[in-house]
Amino acid sequence: MKNWHVDDVMTQAVVTVTEDTPYRAVVDLLIRHRLSAVPVVDDFGRVTGVVSEADLLRKIEYAGDEKPRLFEGRRRRGERVKADARTAADLMSSPAVAALKGTPIAAAAREMDREGVKRLPVVDDLGRLVGIVSRGDLLKVHLRPDDDIRRDVQEGILHIYLADGGPRVEVTVQDGLVALKGHVDRWSSADIAKRLTRQIAGVVGVVDELEYDYDDSNIHGTGIAFGAA
Incomplete structure:
Protein backbone atom coordinates (compact mmCIF):
# COMPACT_ATOMS: atom_id res chain seq x y z
CA MET A 1 0.00 0.00 0.00
CA LYS A 2 1.52 3.29 -1.10
CA ASN A 3 1.88 6.07 1.44
CA TRP A 4 1.19 9.36 -0.32
CA HIS A 5 3.40 12.34 0.38
CA VAL A 6 3.54 15.96 -0.77
CA ASP A 7 6.16 14.88 -3.34
CA ASP A 8 3.47 12.89 -5.17
CA VAL A 9 1.11 15.82 -5.74
CA MET A 10 3.23 18.98 -5.58
CA THR A 11 3.99 21.30 -8.49
CA GLN A 12 7.72 21.24 -9.26
CA ALA A 13 7.87 24.27 -11.57
CA VAL A 14 7.44 27.04 -8.99
CA VAL A 15 7.13 30.75 -9.65
CA THR A 16 9.45 32.52 -7.18
CA VAL A 17 10.78 35.97 -6.37
CA THR A 18 13.91 37.18 -4.62
CA GLU A 19 14.07 39.51 -1.65
CA ASP A 20 14.87 42.50 -3.87
CA THR A 21 11.94 41.94 -6.26
CA PRO A 22 9.93 45.20 -6.43
CA TYR A 23 6.37 45.42 -5.15
CA ARG A 24 4.80 45.91 -8.58
CA ALA A 25 6.74 42.99 -10.05
CA VAL A 26 5.34 40.71 -7.33
CA VAL A 27 1.81 41.91 -8.07
CA ASP A 28 2.36 41.30 -11.77
CA LEU A 29 3.56 37.73 -11.15
CA LEU A 30 0.59 36.83 -8.96
CA ILE A 31 -1.94 38.22 -11.42
CA ARG A 32 -0.25 36.81 -14.52
CA HIS A 33 0.08 33.30 -13.07
CA ARG A 34 -3.19 33.44 -11.10
CA LEU A 35 -1.50 32.73 -7.79
CA SER A 36 -2.44 33.70 -4.26
CA ALA A 37 1.13 33.60 -2.92
CA VAL A 38 4.72 33.24 -4.07
CA PRO A 39 7.83 31.93 -2.24
CA VAL A 40 10.82 34.20 -1.72
CA VAL A 41 14.16 32.46 -2.27
CA ASP A 42 17.81 33.45 -1.78
CA ASP A 43 20.74 32.86 -4.14
CA PHE A 44 21.00 29.23 -2.98
CA GLY A 45 17.32 28.46 -3.62
CA ARG A 46 16.45 28.43 0.07
CA VAL A 47 13.01 29.71 1.06
CA THR A 48 13.30 32.84 3.20
CA GLY A 49 9.62 33.78 3.23
CA VAL A 50 6.33 33.95 1.35
CA VAL A 51 4.51 36.95 -0.10
CA SER A 52 0.73 36.53 -0.27
CA GLU A 53 -2.10 38.63 -1.68
CA ALA A 54 -2.91 39.63 1.91
CA ASP A 55 0.61 41.04 2.33
CA LEU A 56 0.26 43.07 -0.87
CA LEU A 57 -3.16 44.41 0.07
CA ARG A 58 -1.74 46.19 3.12
CA LYS A 59 -0.69 49.03 0.81
CA ILE A 60 -4.35 49.53 -0.14
CA GLU A 61 -5.71 48.93 3.36
CA TYR A 62 -3.49 51.58 4.98
CA ALA A 63 -3.36 54.04 2.07
CA GLY A 64 -3.36 57.59 3.44
CA ASP A 65 -3.28 56.32 7.04
CA GLU A 66 0.18 57.48 8.02
CA LYS A 67 -0.07 57.80 11.79
CA PRO A 68 -0.36 54.69 14.00
CA ARG A 69 -3.39 54.52 16.21
CA LEU A 70 -3.13 54.81 19.99
CA PHE A 71 -2.33 51.45 21.66
CA GLU A 72 -2.05 49.75 18.28
CA GLY A 73 -1.11 46.07 18.62
CA ARG A 74 2.06 44.43 17.38
CA ARG A 75 0.30 42.68 14.50
CA ARG A 76 -1.26 45.91 13.28
CA ARG A 77 2.10 47.67 13.45
CA GLY A 78 3.62 44.89 11.34
CA GLU A 79 0.85 45.28 8.78
CA ARG A 80 1.43 49.01 8.64
CA VAL A 81 5.13 48.42 7.90
CA LYS A 82 4.15 46.23 4.96
CA ALA A 83 1.99 49.07 3.64
CA ASP A 84 5.21 51.05 3.07
CA ALA A 85 7.12 48.08 1.62
CA ARG A 86 8.80 48.41 -1.74
CA THR A 87 10.39 44.97 -2.09
CA ALA A 88 9.55 41.35 -1.33
CA ALA A 89 11.93 41.39 1.65
CA ASP A 90 9.71 43.92 3.43
CA LEU A 91 6.47 42.32 2.28
CA MET A 92 7.09 38.67 3.04
CA SER A 93 5.93 36.64 5.99
CA SER A 94 9.00 35.02 7.51
CA PRO A 95 9.87 32.37 8.43
CA ALA A 96 7.78 30.67 5.78
CA VAL A 97 5.27 27.98 6.68
CA ALA A 98 6.69 25.10 4.64
CA ALA A 99 6.55 21.32 4.31
CA LEU A 100 9.62 19.13 4.33
CA LYS A 101 9.97 16.82 1.35
CA GLY A 102 8.41 13.45 2.25
CA THR A 103 5.72 14.94 4.50
CA PRO A 104 2.53 12.81 4.40
CA ILE A 105 -0.35 14.60 2.70
CA ALA A 106 -2.50 14.28 5.84
CA ALA A 107 0.16 16.12 7.86
CA ALA A 108 0.40 18.81 5.17
CA ALA A 109 -3.38 19.28 5.25
CA ARG A 110 -3.31 19.69 9.03
CA GLU A 111 -0.49 22.23 8.76
CA MET A 112 -2.42 24.27 6.19
CA ASP A 113 -5.49 24.28 8.41
CA ARG A 114 -3.54 25.14 11.56
CA GLU A 115 -1.65 28.01 9.93
CA GLY A 116 -4.55 29.24 7.77
CA VAL A 117 -2.58 29.09 4.50
CA LYS A 118 -3.64 27.88 1.05
CA ARG A 119 -0.32 26.47 -0.11
CA LEU A 120 2.98 25.24 1.29
CA PRO A 121 6.45 25.53 -0.24
CA VAL A 122 8.09 22.09 -0.19
CA VAL A 123 11.75 22.14 0.85
CA ASP A 124 14.59 19.65 1.19
CA ASP A 125 16.75 19.08 4.26
CA LEU A 126 18.75 22.23 3.49
CA GLY A 127 15.67 24.42 3.15
CA ARG A 128 15.95 24.63 -0.65
CA LEU A 129 12.74 24.88 -2.63
CA VAL A 130 11.79 21.68 -4.51
CA GLY A 131 8.09 22.35 -5.16
CA ILE A 132 4.88 23.81 -3.87
CA VAL A 133 1.66 22.11 -2.79
CA SER A 134 -1.78 23.69 -2.66
CA ARG A 135 -5.07 22.62 -1.12
CA GLY A 136 -6.20 21.59 -4.59
CA ASP A 137 -3.09 19.44 -5.02
CA LEU A 138 -3.90 17.54 -1.82
CA LEU A 139 -7.36 16.79 -3.17
CA LYS A 140 -5.85 15.05 -6.21
CA VAL A 141 -5.67 11.80 -4.23
CA HIS A 142 -9.47 11.65 -4.45
CA LEU A 143 -9.21 11.39 -8.22
Missing part, protein backbone atom coordinates in the same frame (compact mmCIF):
# COMPACT_ATOMS: atom_id res chain seq x y z
CA ARG A 144 -7.48 8.01 -7.97
CA PRO A 145 -9.16 5.27 -10.05
CA ASP A 146 -11.41 2.91 -8.09
CA ASP A 147 -9.40 -0.06 -9.39
CA ASP A 148 -6.22 1.33 -7.83
CA ILE A 149 -7.96 1.79 -4.49
CA ARG A 150 -9.41 -1.74 -4.64
CA ARG A 151 -5.93 -3.13 -5.35
CA ASP A 152 -4.51 -1.28 -2.33
CA VAL A 153 -7.21 -2.75 -0.08
CA GLN A 154 -6.75 -6.29 -1.33
CA GLU A 155 -2.95 -6.42 -1.60
CA GLY A 156 -1.93 -3.87 1.00
CA ILE A 157 -4.38 -4.75 3.77
CA LEU A 158 -6.35 -7.97 3.41
CA HIS A 159 -3.45 -10.13 2.17
CA ILE A 160 -1.13 -8.79 4.88
CA TYR A 161 -3.20 -8.20 8.00
CA LEU A 162 -5.82 -10.96 7.84
CA ALA A 163 -4.78 -14.42 9.01
CA ASP A 164 -6.15 -16.19 5.93
CA GLY A 165 -5.22 -13.48 3.47
CA GLY A 166 -8.80 -12.29 3.12
CA PRO A 167 -10.13 -14.68 0.41
CA ARG A 168 -13.62 -14.56 1.97
CA VAL A 169 -13.81 -10.77 1.81
CA GLU A 170 -15.29 -9.04 -1.22
CA VAL A 171 -14.07 -5.50 -1.94
CA THR A 172 -16.03 -3.13 -4.15
CA VAL A 173 -15.22 0.53 -4.79
CA GLN A 174 -17.54 3.12 -6.29
CA ASP A 175 -16.34 6.74 -6.58
CA GLY A 176 -13.92 6.21 -3.69
CA LEU A 177 -16.51 4.59 -1.41
CA VAL A 178 -15.19 1.18 -0.32
CA ALA A 179 -17.55 -1.64 0.67
CA LEU A 180 -16.14 -4.60 2.62
CA LYS A 181 -18.42 -7.63 2.61
CA GLY A 182 -17.74 -11.18 3.69
CA HIS A 183 -16.43 -13.23 6.60
CA VAL A 184 -13.35 -12.99 8.84
CA ASP A 185 -12.20 -14.96 11.87
CA ARG A 186 -12.76 -12.33 14.57
CA TRP A 187 -13.98 -8.83 15.34
CA SER A 188 -10.46 -7.41 15.62
CA SER A 189 -9.66 -8.57 12.07
CA ALA A 190 -12.72 -6.74 10.77
CA ASP A 191 -11.75 -3.66 12.77
CA ILE A 192 -8.20 -3.67 11.41
CA ALA A 193 -9.43 -4.00 7.83
CA LYS A 194 -11.90 -1.15 8.25
CA ARG A 195 -9.51 1.23 10.01
CA LEU A 196 -6.61 0.70 7.61
CA THR A 197 -8.89 1.01 4.59
CA ARG A 198 -9.94 4.47 5.77
CA GLN A 199 -6.26 5.54 5.64
CA ILE A 200 -5.80 4.65 1.97
CA ALA A 201 -5.33 7.69 -0.25
CA GLY A 202 -8.51 8.43 -2.20
CA VAL A 203 -10.93 6.61 0.10
CA VAL A 204 -13.92 8.84 0.90
CA GLY A 205 -15.69 6.35 3.15
CA VAL A 206 -15.95 2.69 4.19
CA VAL A 207 -19.09 0.57 4.33
CA ASP A 208 -18.42 -2.26 6.78
CA GLU A 209 -20.51 -5.38 6.11
CA LEU A 210 -18.03 -7.86 7.53
CA GLU A 211 -19.16 -10.76 9.72
CA TYR A 212 -16.92 -12.58 12.18
CA ASP A 213 -16.84 -15.87 14.13
CA TYR A 214 -15.37 -14.64 17.41
CA ASP A 215 -16.02 -11.37 19.22
CA ASP A 216 -12.76 -10.29 20.84
CA SER A 217 -13.78 -6.64 21.16
CA ASN A 218 -13.36 -6.78 24.94
CA ILE A 219 -9.68 -7.69 24.64
CA HIS A 220 -7.61 -4.52 24.70
CA GLY A 221 -5.17 -4.09 21.83
CA THR A 222 -4.96 -5.91 18.52
CA GLY A 223 -1.18 -5.98 18.17
CA ILE A 224 -1.36 -3.28 15.50
CA ALA A 225 -0.27 0.30 16.12
CA PHE A 226 -2.28 2.93 14.28
CA GLY A 227 -0.48 6.23 13.92
CA ALA A 228 -1.85 9.35 12.26
CA ALA A 229 -0.23 9.81 8.88
